[in-house]
Amino acid sequence: MxxxxxxxxxxxxxxxxxxxxxxxxxxxxxxxxxxxxxxxxxxxxxxxxxxxxxxxxxxxxxxxxxxxxxxxRHDDATYQVVEVEPDDAYLLHVLRTYADDIAGFSPGFAAVPAAGERRAAFLVQKGDETVGVVEIADEGGGTGVVLLDWVSRRFRDFTPGEFVYRESGIVAGKGFTRLVVPPTSRTDARYLTRVGFHLEDGVWSRATPALAS
CATH class of the missing domain: 1.20.58 (Methane Monooxygenase Hydroxylase; Chain G, domain 1)
Structure with a gap:
């Protein structure tokens, strides 16, 4: 042969x-x-x-x-965003289960908020499967810091976090007018660009349109 x-x-x-x-x-x-x-x-x-x-x-x-x-992959009917409390039992279970993987995305991330810390937490679901978690800390003055934008390994070739950022009013409804990514984050720059963040003076940031009155 x-x-x-x-x-x-x-x-x-x-x-x-x-x-x-x-x-x-x-x-x-x-x-x-x-x-x-x-x-x-x-x-x-x-x-x-x-x-x-x-x-x-x-x-x-x-x-x-x-x-x-x-x-x-960009279909709102396929992926749903579910807002939960930062101390929600199921959310904490997910964060504990994937703690090692999450540490690779956001070193130093603490699953349990510190005393007095205000956070917004969102699960990204595909049916009954949790494919991503986004947590945003309220820094005041309309600024939110993206503490965590994690995607499960199965869906890492997709961008499910985009549904949190583009969901109608879901971020603005928490009072955020601007989101920033901390310098300790290891989130891929190409992903951040795809979901609307821009690099300004070494900081990845994204404006959040105000809610329509």
């Missing part, structure tokens, strides 16, 4: 297996799709029709889910 053709077949198999190790749903689908397409082509060339049919079916299923994931 042609060694290049054999390498082509092995590459498809490796990508399919590698995809199964991915926690991120979008990355899993893309790797699985590419691997299945390569395996489909390889099996068609060498005439292994049962595996051709199987991999073709996998590629078509992946293509459908990729289309659906991309179509709904």
């Amino acid at each position: 042609n060694p290049w053709l054999e390498a082509f077949g092995w590459l498809g198999s490796i990508l399919v297996v590698w995809s199964l190790t991915q926690a991120r749903v979008l990355r899993f689908r893309w790797l699985n799709f590419v691997g299945a397409v390569l395996a489909t082509a390889y099996n068609a060339i060498v005439g292994i029709w049962p595996f051709f049919a199987m991999n073709l079916a996998i590629a078509l299923i992946d293509a459908y889910w990729l289309w659906r994931l991309h179509r709904t």
Whole structure:
């Protein structure tokens, strides 16, 4: 057999297996799709029709889910924002469960607010699954500090935090006219840009439109 053709077949198999190790749903689908397409082509060339049919079916299923994931990634009907109290039992459970992962986003973040600290807390839900948490501290004068903007590993290729920032009146309704991200945050700059933050004098900030009267 042609060694290049054999390498082509092995590459498809490796990508399919590698995809199964991915926690991120979008990355899993893309790797699985590419691997299945390569395996489909390889099996068609060498005439292994049962595996051709199987991999073709996998590629078509992946293509459908990729289309659906991309179509709904900015859809208000797919993701919902639920405001909760900063000491809500379920919120604290989520923060404790993912404490190590959260520390990678916001070093020094404390799940329990300090005495006298005022916070707004929001869960981002996809159905009954919590895919993100946003917590904003009230610094007074209309300024809110984004203490946490965390996304679960499965949805890290998406931007569910955007629904908190763009939700009609949800941030302005808490009295915030400006949001800032503390310098200790490790939130990706590309994500901050996508959700409307701008870098000014070394500080990421975002204006919040006033509520319509």
